[in-house]
Amino acid sequence: MPYGFGYGFNMTYIVLVLPAVILAIFASARVKSTFKKYSQSRTASGITGAEAAERILRSNGLYNVRVEMVSGTLSDHYDPKENVISLSQAVYGNASTAAVGVAAHEAGHALQYAGDYGPIKLRGAIIPMTQIGSRAAIPLVIIGLLLSGFSAFFINFAYAGIICFALCVVFQLVTLPVEFNASRRAMQTINQYGILTADEQKEARRVLSAAAMTYVAALAVSLTQLLRLLLLVSGRRRN
Ligand SMILES: [Zn+2]
Secondary structure, three states: OOHHHOHHHHHHHHHHHHHHHHHHHHHHHHHHHHHHHHHOOEOOOOOOHHHHHHHHHHHOOOOOOEEEEEOOOOOOEEEOOOOEEEEEHHHHOOOEHHHHHHHHHHHHHHHHHHOOOHHHHHHHHHHHHHHHHHHHHHHHHHHHHHHOOOOHHHHHHHHHHHHHHHHHHHHHHHHHHHHHHHHHHHHHHHHHOOOOOHHHHHHHHHHHHHHHHHHHHHHHHHHHHHHHHHHHHHHHHHO
């Protein structure tokens, strides 16, 4: 085994990456359990996820966004190209605080596009680059490290791989304000138009906070992996 892949490499995994991975597993379990818990909590008005999304859109003057049902669990999303909010079965027709929270969040994304919110435009613009970057990153690092045994020049391939990986980290970084802002817009409209009572709003907010944590955790995993790659490649150059 080449030096870099041995003891030191595994130690950086345990010290750096593993805590972030554990955080990500915890965040994912928490969003599922929080959603499940408040899926049982019926809204006093009987408003469903789909109805809440429609009301938020209309309250903000958006009439051209469709709200549809999609299969899967927590598969809810907004598609800016089709201008469609897709809600999962557990959200679409469910009159719970969890369903309204999630649906309102997706409506928040539609509001961001309609309002030309900068971070979501930036996020959309860098998606193609990050898709290429995420595929090329690790192969480039491995090729660079292997060939650096023949000529020091090839270590540049590894650095190119790290830059590709860093692009994906930037994408996840830009995702954070987009996600937090969508929830903020959602909760603002819910409050302003009395779509949920004050107590119900607290429950919806808990679901959205739990969902936001998964994005923070994903960023932490990527950041620690980036650091680990940097340590690996810079260590190789010194040898
Ligand atoms: Zn979102």
